Amino acid sequence: MTETPSNGLHFVRRELAEARKPPSQEIGPLAWARRNLFGSIFDTVLTVLALLALLWILPDLINWLFVNAIWHGTDRTFCATVAQGGIQPDGWSGACWAFVGDKFQFYMFGSYPVDERWRPTLVFAIFALTLAPLLIPKAPYKVANALAALIVMPVISFFLLHGGVFGLPVVETALWGGLLVTLIISYVGIAVSLPVGILLALGRRSQMSVIRLLCVAFIELIRGVPLITVLFLASFMLPLFLPPGTSVDKFLRAVIGVSMFASAYMAEVIRGGLQAIPKGQFEGADSLGLSYWQKMGLIIMPQAIKLVIPGIVNTFIGMFKDTSLVSIISMYDLLGIVRASFADANWVTAVTPLTGLIFAGFVFWLFCFSMSRYSNFIERHLDTGHKR
Amino acid sequence: MKKTLLTAAVVAAAAGFAATAASADTLDNVKQKGFVQCGVNGAGLQGFASQDSAGNWSGLDIDLCKAVAAAVFGDATKVKYTPLSAKDRFPALQSGEIDLLARNTTWTISRDTQLGFNFRAVNYYDGQGFMAKKSLGVKSALELSGAAICVQTGTTTELNLADYFKSNKMEYKPVVFEKQEEVDAAYDAGRCDAYTTDQSGLYAIRTHLKQPDEHVILPEIISKEPLGPAVRQGDDKWFDIVSYAHYAMVTAEEFGITQANVDEMLKSDNPDIKRFLGEEAESTIGKDLGVDNKWAYNIVKAVGNYGESFERNVGEGSPLKIARGLNALWSKGGLQYAPPIR
Numbered sequence: 181m182t183e184t185p186s187n188g189l190h191f192v193r194r195e196l197a198e199a200r201k202p203p204s205q206e207i208g209p210l211a212w213a214r215r216n217l218f219g220s221i222f223d224t225v226l227t228v229l230a231l232l233a234l235l236w237i238l239p240d241l242i243n244w245l246f247v248n249a250i251w252h253g254t255d256r257t258f259c260a261t262v263a264q265g266g267i268q269p270d271g272w273s274g275a276c277w278a279f280v281g282d283k284f285q286f287y288m289f290g291s292y293p294v295d296e297r298w299r300p301t302l303v304f305a306i307f308a309l310t311l312a313p314l315l316i317p318k319a320p321y322k323v324a325n326a327l328a329a330l331i332v333m334p335v336i337s338f339f340l341l342h343g344g345v346f347g348l349p350v351v352e353t354a355l356w357g358g359l360l361v362t363l364i365i366s367y368v369g370i371a372v373s374l375p376v377g378i379l380l381a382l383g384r385r386s387q388m389s390v391i392r393l394l395c396v397a398f399i400e401l402i403r404g405v406p407l408i409t410v411l412f413l414a415s416f417m418l419p420l421f422l423p424p425g426t427s428v429d430k431f432l433r434a435v436i437g438v439s440m441f442a443s444a445y446m447a448e449v450i451r452g453g454l455q456a457i458p459k460g461q462f463e464g465a466d467s468l469g470l471s472y473w474q475k476m477g478l479i480i481m482p483q484a485i486k487l488v489i490p491g492i493v494n495t496f497i498g499m500f501k502d503t504s505l506v507s508i509i510s511m512y513d514l515l516g517i518v519r520a521s522f523a524d525a526n527w528v529t530a531v532t533p534l535t536g537l538i539f540a541g542f543v544f545w546l547f548c549f550s551m552s553r554y555s556n557f558i559e560r561h562l563d564t565g566h567k568r
Numbered sequence: 569m570k571k572t573l574l575t576a577a578v579v580a581a582a583a584g585f586a587a588t589a590a591s592a593d594t595l596d597n598v599k600q601k602g603f604v605q606c607g608v609n610g611a612g613l614q615g616f617a618s619q620d621s622a623g624n625w626s627g628l629d630i631d632l633c634k635a636v637a638a639a640v641f642g643d644a645t646k647v648k649y650t651p652l653s654a655k656d657r658f659p660a661l662q663s664g665e666i667d668l669l670a671r672n673t674t675w676t677i678s679r680d681t682q683l684g685f686n687f688r689a690v691n692y693y694d695g696q697g698f699m700a701k702k703s704l705g706v707k708s709a710l711e712l713s714g715a716a717i718c719v720q721t722g723t724t725t726e727l728n729l730a731d732y733f734k735s736n737k738m739e740y741k742p743v744v745f746e747k748q749e750e751v752d753a754a755y756d757a758g759r760c761d762a763y764t765t766d767q768s769g770l771y772a773i774r775t776h777l778k779q780p781d782e783h784v785i786l787p788e789i790i791s792k793e794p795l796g797p798a799v800r801q802g803d804d805k806w807f808d809i810v811s812y813a814h815y816a817m818v819t820a821e822e823f824g825i826t827q828a829n830v831d832e833m834l835k836s837d838n839p840d841i842k843r844f845l846g847e848e849a850e851s852t853i854g855k856d857l858g859v860d861n862k863w864a865y866n867i868v869k870a871v872g873n874y875g876e877s878f879e880r881n882v883g884e885g886s887p888l889k890i891a892r893g894l895n896a897l898w899s900k901g902g903l904q905y906a907p908p909i910r
Contacts (some may be wrong), residue, residue, distance in 0.1 A: 255577075256887065263779045265887065270779070282621050291623035302783040353651060416659040456868050510610050510652045512658075520651070523612025524620055 241307040245538075248274025260529040276535045283521050287539070290357015290517050296349065298361050303337045307363070315554065317561055330371055337364075353431035357512040359543065361431075365438050365513070366500045370437040372491070373499070377446025378485075384451055395447070402444035410437045442499045443507060449491040453484030475523070486562050493555035497548045515540050535541050545568055578786070594667050594806035595640070595858050602787035603646045607666035610651025611821070614772045615890070616672050616692070625649050632691050632797055634870055636668065639863040644870035645728040658683055661800060661809075668810050669798040671719070679798065689814035690796040692882075693894035693903050695789035696728050699774060704761055706791040709788035713738040714733050718751050718760040724791070729764050732790045752776060762786075766793060768869045771888045776786040789894065796857035805858050812857060814904035815818035816864040819844060820873035821897060822906070827872035830865060844909050853909065874904060 205211055217227040250268075259276035260266025282285070286538070289300050314317035341360075344350040356364075365529040383395030395530050402410070414437040415430055422428070457480055463474035507516030518540040521535045576798075598604055608629055609617040618626040634644035650666050661669045662684065673679070674694075675687035698709045698717075706712060719726050722746040733740045743760045745751045755763045756777050763770065767789060774780050797814070799807050820826075823834045823841050836843055842848045846861035854861035871877055875897075880892045896902025 261778070263781060264775065264777070265780070269861075286619070286621050286623060291619065294622045300833045325657060354648070363838035383689055416656060416663070507611075508653055508655060510650065510656050512610060518611075520610060520612040520619065523609075525618060525881075525888070526620060528614055528772075528775060528887055530778075 188417065205317070218302060244273065245275050245389045248272065250274060250276050250278050251281075253278035255528050256525075256527050256532075259527075259531055264529065266529065270559075273531060275538065276529060279527050279529075279532045279535055280539045282527070283518075283524075283536070284439045286521060287517055288358065288359045290512055292351060292357065292360070293349075293355065294319075296343075299340050299348070304338055304363075306333055306336065307367075317558075334368070334371075349436060353429055357430065358517045359514045360501050361506070361511060362500075362513040365435055365503045365506065366496075368435050369438045369442045369499050369503075370496050373446040373495070375441035376443040377450050378481065378499055379451035380447035381445060381454060384447065385454060399444045399447050402440055406440050407505055408436070408508060410441050411505060411509050412552070413437070430509070431511065434511055438499065438503065438506075442495065445495050445498075446492065449488050449495055450484065452491060453486075453488035454480065456487050457484055486559075489559050489562075491554055493551055497551055500547060500551070501544060503520075514543060588772050593905040594808065598640060598667055598806075602641075603648050604633060604637045604649050604668070605642065605650060605666045606630075606636070607650045607652045607657055607660050607669040607671055608633065609671045610653055613672055615768070615888045616884055626881065628692060628877060628881045629672060629797075629815075631871045631881065632670045632814060633668070633865045635817060636810055638866040638870040639809055639813050639816070639857075640836065640858050642862065642866045644862055644866075651662045658685075659684065661798060661856050664800070667799070667806070672795045673798055674841075675798075677796045684801045685798040686801050687794075687796050687798050688807065688811040690769070690794040690903075691814050692795040694766050694768050694793035694795050695894070696725055696764060696791040696793070697770055697789050698762050698764050699755075699770045699783050700762040700786060701758075702782050706786065709790070710736060710738070710787045712740065712762055712786075714740065715761040716741040716743050716759070718743045718745070718755045718763045720748055720765065721746060725765055728791045767891060767893075768882070768888075771882070771890045775887050783832045785891075787893070809857060809859060812909070813867060814874075815909065816844075817874040817877060818897070818904050818906040819909050820864065820865050821875040821904075822899070825868055825873060826876055827868060827870075830868045832863070838910070 201207075205214075213439065214222075219223045231540050237408045253259060253276075257266040258278055259268070260274050261270050263270050286293075291295050292300055310325065310333045314322070314325045319325070339345050341346070341356065342351060342353070342559045369524060376469060380399060384399065386392045386395070411434060414433040418428070418433060451504050461479055461483065462475065463478040470478065501511050504515040506513055507519075512520060518536045571855070581698075607728070608627075612618045613627070613629075615627055617625060617629045619625055630649075633647045633649065637647045638644040640646075650660060652660055652666075652671055657669055657671050657673065658679075660666050663777065669685075670691075672692070672694075672789045673689065679685050680687055698712065700706050700712065700715075704715075717729065717740050719729055719742055725746065726742070729740075734766065741760075743754060745754060748765075751763065751765075752773055753756065755761060762769055763773070765773070767785065770785050774783055774785065777783060787862075797810050799810050820830075823833075823838075823844065825845075830845070833841055834847055836842060836845075839848070843853065845865045846854055846863065851861060854863045857863065860866065875892075878890075878895060879885045880893065883892070891903060892900070894903050898905040
């Protein structure tokens with residue numbers, strides 16, 4: 181861009197001209213709303229309908245959940261109307277958070293003896309301390325950390341929770357409950373299913389026919405049966421076969437059942453990833469003279485697992501929620517213990533069941549949503565060109 | 569190495585058989601363990617079995633477990649509870665995981681025979697009943713002709729309802745729902761005149777209604793649901809202890825012995841009471857039962873008599889406020905009747 185001024189000197193522009201602002205209709209929340217919410221007549225109708233629906237639901241919901249809610253109280257009278265034998269005015273309805281507050285420890289630990297509840301609390305703390313750095317890609321000492329989280333932590337936790345060593349009184353697994361059970365079963369399930377799933381997936385694609393046959397049989401057998409059946413088998417059939425003196429702990433049986441189930445599903449997810457790897461990668465690894473385990477560990481698995489992260493996390497989330505099924509074999513996970521608490525005569529009112537279920541739903545959502553966000557983060561972190 | 573493994577297996581198997589033999593005598597087994605393993609309702613049933621915020625159990629069924637422990641050990645705290653669902657309660661008893669099942673279980677012939685259990689004592693006579701709005705002014709279920717009745721579909725309750733109205737030549741309009749919560753809501757919203765389910769359930773539902781005082785539970789019971797403790801067949805000694813733990817509570821109520829006055833009653837001159845409380849010199853009642861002679865005293869001291877337990881858990885002392893009805897003593901028009909303890 182040059183022009184010739186009257187004195188004959190040429191002027192050369194050295195910096196770029198500053199970009200002009202886009203027209204005001206194209207930026208800002210208004211433009212965003214126009215583009216996304218009122219882009220066409222159909223969009224406008226949908227937006228208006230959605231807003232009306234929200235207006236219709238939200239005020240009542242907020243009222244019920246927060247405004248009318250009871251936050252403090254020691255028994256049912258606080259959450260019952262006068263006619264129901266309580267202190268609230270007739271026609272009142274609202275969440276009874278006092279109930280959840282009173283039951284909070286029970287929801288976390290189940291029937292775990294009150295005096296010993298510091299033990300599961302400590303386990304939760306260790307759990308958070310070992311797991312958090314493992315999940316942060318930048319944190320150092322990954323190998324030591326993984327060993328701590330996957331081997332040392334479970335062993336310490338078991339002795340802490342079960343007791344019987346260092347003068348800790350024994351707390352049988354039958355007394356464990358609530359979120360504690362949910363977390364133990366899902367943590368063990370997740371920690372076991374990933375490595376076992378990888379081995380099963382490799383076994384299923386193996387050239388060795390016996391191994392292949394065994395892996396296929398295991399996967400198809402477990403996948404072909406509902407989880408409830410696996411749990412029933414583990415908890416009722418097994419003790420009928422075993423002599424009474426030699427019975428394996430019921431909790432352990434359930435944990436093994438869930439882990440086996442998750443492993444079979446995980447194997448198929450991983451196999452999906454393996455099949456997406458081009459043959460050239462296998463041949464390339466072979467031509468470098470890598471052994472089978474080097475080939476798989478260095479070339480194939482890192483690519484395959486990265487591809488199937490959504491599937492893996494999907495399985496994890498599914499399993500986390502499936503842990504509720506253990507109430508059927510009389511082990512009380514978070515949902516089971518919340519439901520059982522509705523029968524407490526000290527707290528029985530019209531609003532307590534709903535409040536308890538909302539709380540349980542919120543806790544499940546919190547865990548599942550965190551897992552899902554973390555998997556998104558890891559996918560972006562590992563992204564090396566597959567993303568579209 | 570192989571030999572050691574084999575030896576270990578043989579020893580383990582032998583130990584297993586020994587354990588099987590031992591479990592045939594539940595009382596010895598229980599005494600050896602030092603506690604009674606009691607199967608209870610894990611999902612919680614208001615008034616029958618529920619846990620407080622610290623995880624302590626209470627309820628009518630729990631009192632029975634405590635009574636058995638008091639009879640065997642003289643200490644009602646020597647109970648361990650196994651929370652059970654409706655599905656796994658029977659396998660748990662069959663496999664020997666629990667010593668007795670006190671989980672609001674209906675005594676039926678097929679459970680007695682086919683499942684191999686024994687029932688005798690009934691700690692709660694339940695049955696299907698009706699709840700109606702007070703404003704209708706009905707005093708009996710026989711006045712419900714033409715009423716709209718809320719009922720959960722796919723249950724025996726629905727079938728019993730149809731039979732009852734047909735046999736009494738009455739008309740009714742069923743209002744059916746899949747889930748109990750839906751039936752509750754419909755009844756509370758006034759969509760039907762009456763609600764039918766098990767009577768103990770009606771009392772529990774009534775506590776949830778907007779205006780509990782405006783509803784009345786009618787006296788008729790149209791089906792039989794005797795709820796009581798179950799034990800495995802083939803161990804009569806244990807069966808006797810469990811049954812008489814309940815009968816002792818009933819007998820104590822007949823004699824007017826309560827948790828509060830049981831110590832004074834020890835000094836009573838009444839020979840029946842002396843015999844019952846183990847104060848009679850040459851009495852061997854407790855010993856013959858396989859427990860301490862003071863077994864009945866221990867039970868009453870620990871959980872009170874049947875009437876006290878009833879009032880505390882499901883009666884006027886609880887939010888349920890269930891009337892004694894069928895569960896009153898036989899001498900007061902109910903069905904609670906204990907064989908003479910002598």
